[in-house]
Amino acid sequence: MSDKVNLRIDNIAVSVEEGTTILEAARKVNIRIPTLCHHEDLCVAGNCRVCMVEQKGSDRLLPSCAMPVSEGMEIQTNSLKVRSARKQIIELLVSEHRADCTRCYKNGKCELQELASEYIIGENGFIDLVPLKVLTIDNFSPSIIKDDSKCIRCQRCVRTCDQLQNIGALTVAYKGKDMKISSFYEKPMYEVVCTNCGQCVNRCPTGALTEKTYLEQVWSAINHEKKHVVVQTAPAVRIALGEALGMPAGEIVTGKMVSALRRLGFDSVLDTDFTADLTIIEEGNELLQRLKKVLVDGDKSVKIPMTTSCSPGWVKFIEHTFPEYLDNVSTAKSPQQMFGSLAKTYYAKKIEVEADDIVSVSVMPCTAKKYEADRPEMRSSGYKDVDFVLTTRELALMIKQAGIDFASLPEDEYDSFMGESSGAAVIFGATGGVMEAALRTAYEVVTGREVPFDDLNITPVRGMEEIKEAAVKIENPLPEWSFLDGVELKTCVAHGLSNAKKVMEAVKEGKVDYHFIEIMACPGGCLGGGGQPIPTSPAIREKRSQAIYREDSMKPIRKSHENPEVLQIYEEFLKKPLGEKSHELLHTHYTERNRY
């Protein structure tokens, strides 16, 4: 092992690969060096200087996040010099940060606050510079609030938007003391090319970028005598909520979450998974119909590849970036919005409550869902289909506010109707999940047989690989689908918008001939969503993903088209997939938006 580098950190011998940073080497031997600008998902920035360490024999301190190890290094992470420098750096950062902590949304969850408390920065720090600057709060967006007075310019958000999402909605503008994180021309976030994915919110160490919260509105609705409050929970919430309530990552807390929601006072506790199954039926049939129109009728107005439409970050991305491909996006609404329009029509009738008295709340791993619910198209029930969208983090906060000891809660079941779901719906929360769910159903509709994969697990579309491809050959279809005989259904799965862009560029250049593309705006899919508990890292995403597939494998029903409640709603109300009622309530259209 010639490429191993040996060094000592705080007198502990460490042997690591060449190219490892001092920070990573220290973590190997369980020495925690504080960081702010560093994030495992992002490239090295080295701008906050909180992670400075001392090297024996050298006068200057080194930024451990950026400095690779070298043979024979002797590093001190806690010498007097380091401690004093670190404390001063934290004090300097606080001097430019509106440290109005008790009133801050991130109070208790702020990385800067944590360090300030750990190093007891006290009151004798530097002059408070915040009152001397003109700093603004942008709270016009329904999803994201940007408060420049809380920003410490670590640029995690800028790197997130650039590297993970390849959008670049945020930039570093001006320089020196005037340097700030800015959108194009310092416009409000809702006016610029921002998908509201919230990945920046998930990475911001302070309260400079947060979701817009609707907690108080939801509490008011719950406490309103006349209102019947319906809540739906997205697939990825149940495998991450525990993290925000003190549990380890990868814990499935579906049952506890349901009992918590009941205790909070929601009148109907229902599942977005139900409409995820419904989405599969609608979207799967749409795909087959498109294939028929293209392959048999030669209809030029119908476009393939068809892309999924459940990720509102992706939908806004394509509206901004590839508007010429809007006809390729499935017209099926996202499960959240299908649920919303059914809650105030079909469900209201079923439970004999006036639609006017229903307040529809959703719990999502997502900040873009807040924007989606606000879209003018999303009012097909005659009302705002989904009144309030909460993130996983906001639900955790509600549970804490209500004094519920989450870990000791009993497991409970969703209400019926619209509470039943299949394993295919659960995996919507992971990248590749919608594709797998759609294939499980579409293949069976066409051939009458189950997909030819072991135990229905379509493994080629699973996992964290950036862009995945899978082809399923259709053989001996049922007579009405005979035109698909021998056709190899080509699919592609991408997560994170930088990968989405790569796929769309390949489509545009005609390099690929996919039939169906699944795209999720966030890395890892919804399980890594902008509304999920903080922190999110590659290891945490992996654990959440394992939990999702575990939940799928434990479900008695694994295929959307076998969900009995879905079958029932078609019989009683919708009649048939892509039928008149479906078009009215479950499908939508898209709008071209500014490219820059």
Added chain:
Amino acid sequence: MTEVKQLVQDLADQFGRSQESLLPILQGIVTKEQHISEDAMIEVARELNISAAHVYGTATFYSFLNTKPLGKYVIRVCKTITCMMHGKNQIIKELEAVLKVNLGETTHDGKFTLLETNCLGQCHKGPAMLINDTPYTELTPDKVREIIMMYRDKELRVN
């Protein structure tokens, strides 16, 4: 095609469409238009296939890439310590009095904008200032008044 669109396209043809082309293109816009407008930034983003915010970030970083409309003559007085000790504050006061504007403002006729700038490298001859690309050194309030008069004369003769 709009004028600015044509300008940006020509500059991109000249300097290329890679990341490194951004600065020369922005400089080219300033040379031609004196400042980089919002529309110009959008055109640059489109030509180079980068985000508009990125163009804005780069443009605002450099003091000499103006992002706001300025007067025909941009006066930049050195604000750093040597010039300060040589009396740049009196120079600014004199300029404010002669031009009847405050620091950071443009005269009503759109001819002069008064700004401060970082070190001009004329520390041995401070206080110093730039008017567009011409440096003026060893300034005194009287000298400043003369210089401004000279520019005003020049303007009168042009008209």
